[in-house]
Amino acid sequence: MITLDSIRKPVLRELESYEAFVERQFTAEGDLLNEMLREALASRGKGVRPLLVALSAALNGRTEGAAGSPRVSLAAMLVEMIHLASLIHDDVIDESDTRRGRPSINARWQSHKAVLLGDFILARNMAIGLQSGQFDLVSHICGSMVALCEGEVLQSDCASKQNMTLRAYLDIVYKKTATLLGVSASAGAMAVGAAREKVSTMRRFGESLGVAFQIQDDILDYTPEAQTGKPSNNDLREGKITLPLLILLDRADAERRAELLALLQRCREDDEAVQQMQQLVVAEGGLQEAQTMMQGYVNKAVNILSEYEDSPYRTSLVHLCSYIMERNK
Numbered sequence: 001m002i003t004l005d006s007i008r009k010p011v012l013r014e015l016e017s018y019e020a021f022v023e024r025q026f027t028a029e030g031d032l033l034n035e036m037l038r039e040a041l042a043s044r045g046k047g048v049r050p051l052l053v054a055l056s057a058a059l060n061g062r063t064e065g066a067a068g069s070p071r072v073s074l075a076a077m078l079v080e081m082i083h084l085a086s087l088i089h090d091d092v093i094d095e096s097d098t099r100r101g102r103p104s105i106n107a108r109w110q111s112h113k114a115v116l117l118g119d120f121i122l123a124r125n126m127a128i129g130l131q132s133g134q135f136d137l138v139s140h141i142c143g144s145m146v147a148l149c150e151g152e153v154l155q156s157d158c159a160s161k162q163n164m165t166l167r168a169y170l171d172i173v174y175k176k177t178a179t180l181l182g183v184s185a186s187a188g189a190m191a192v193g194a195a196r197e198k199v200s201t202m203r204r205f206g207e208s209l210g211v212a213f214q215i216q217d218d219i220l221d222y223t224p225e226a227q228t229g230k231p232s233n234n235d236l237r238e239g240k241i242t243l244p245l246l247i248l249l250d251r252a253d254a255e256r257r258a259e260l261l262a263l264l265q266r267c268r269e270d271d272e273a274v275q276q277m278q279q280l281v282v283a284e285g286g287l288q289e290a291q292t293m294m295q296g297y298v299n300k301a302v303n304i305l306s307e308y309e310d311s312p313y314r315t316s317l318v319h320l321c322s323y324i325m326e327r328n329k
C-alpha cells in the first residue's frame with residue numbers, strides 16, 4: 001500500500017517551507033478569531049493540494065532549488081486556504097457536526113461564526129496574495145473560487161429537484177473538486193516559470209485526478225464507518241444523489257426510478273431507508289461501476305504524466321493517483 005509519507009518524500013523541504021510560510025503569514029487579530037483560526041489550521045487534512053503544487057513545481061522546475069521558492073509556498077497556501085474555507089462553509093450548509101473526526105467549526109462556535117471564519121480565511125488569503133505582487137498566481141488560483149460556488153449551488157439545486165443526471169453529476173464534480181486540483185497542479189508549474197503548454201498539461205492532469213478523487217469520496221460515503229473511521233451514508237441522509245446511486249437510477253425504468261427516488265426521500269429521516277438504499281446500491285453493482293469509472297480517470301491522469309521523463313517527482317505523482325484510488329479516508 002502506497003503511503004502519503006512516501007509520496008511526500010521528494011518534496012519534504014518544499015512542504016516544510018510552505019508550512020513555515022503559513023505559520024508566518026496566516027495570523028489574525030482578536031482572541032476569538034485567533035482561536036478559531038488556530039483550530040481550523042490545526043484540523044487541516046491530508047494536504048493533497050499543497051503536495052500537488054510542490055510535486056508539480058519540482059517536476060516542471062528547470063533549475064535546482066526553483067521548487068523551494070517563495071512562489072511555490074505562496075501557491076500552496078492560496079489553494080489550501082480556499083479549500084479550508086470552502087469546507088468550513090460546506091459544514092455550515094450540510095449542518096455537519098464533525099470534520100475529520102473533530103467537532104466542526106459550526107458545531108463548536110455556531111454557524112454564523114463559522115461563516116465569518118471562512119470569509120476571514122478567504123480575505124486574508126487574498127490580502128497575502130495581493131501583497132506578494134505575484135498577480136499571475138493570484139488570478140490563476142483565486143479565479144477557481146467561482147467554480148466551487150457554482151458547483152455547490154448546482155448540487156443543492158439537483159438535490160432539491162431530484163433531477164440528477166450523469167452529465168450534471170460530472171459538471172458538479174468538475175466544479176466543486178476537479179477545478180481546484182487542476183489549479184493546484186498547474187499553479188505548481190506556473191510558480192517555477194514552466195511553458196504555457198506544461199501549465200495546461202498539469203491542469204488536465206490535476207482535473208482528471210480531481211474527478212477520481214471526488215468519485216472515491218462518494219464511494220467512501222457508502223462504505224461502513226468501521227473501515228473509514230467516518231460516519232457513512234451522509235450523502236443519502238442529505239438526499240444527495242452521487243455516482244453509485246446514479247448508476248442504479250440511470251439503469252432503472254420510469255417506475256423503478258420513482259420507487260428509488262421515493263426511498264431516497266425517506267432517507268432524510270428514516271435510518272432503515274438509508275440501510276435499505278445502501279444495500280441496494282451495493283447489491284446492484286453501483287459501487288463497482290463507480291470504481292470502474294474512477295479507474296478511467298486515474299488512467300487518464302497517469303497517461304498525461306507520460307509526457308514527462310522518469311523522475312522521483314513523476315513517480316510520486318503516479319503514486320498519488322494510486323493513493324487517491326485506494327485510500328479509505
Ligand code: FPP
Nearest residue numbers: 082085086087089090145148149152176177
Ligand atoms: C465538500 O463536498 C465541499 C466542496 C468540495 C466544495 C464546497 C464549496 C462551497 C461551500 C462553496 C464556497 C466556496 C468557497 C471558495 C468558500 P462534500 O460535502 O461532498 O464532502 P464532505 O463529505 O467532505 O463534506
Ligand code: MG
Nearest residue numbers: 090091094096
Ligand atoms: Mg459536506
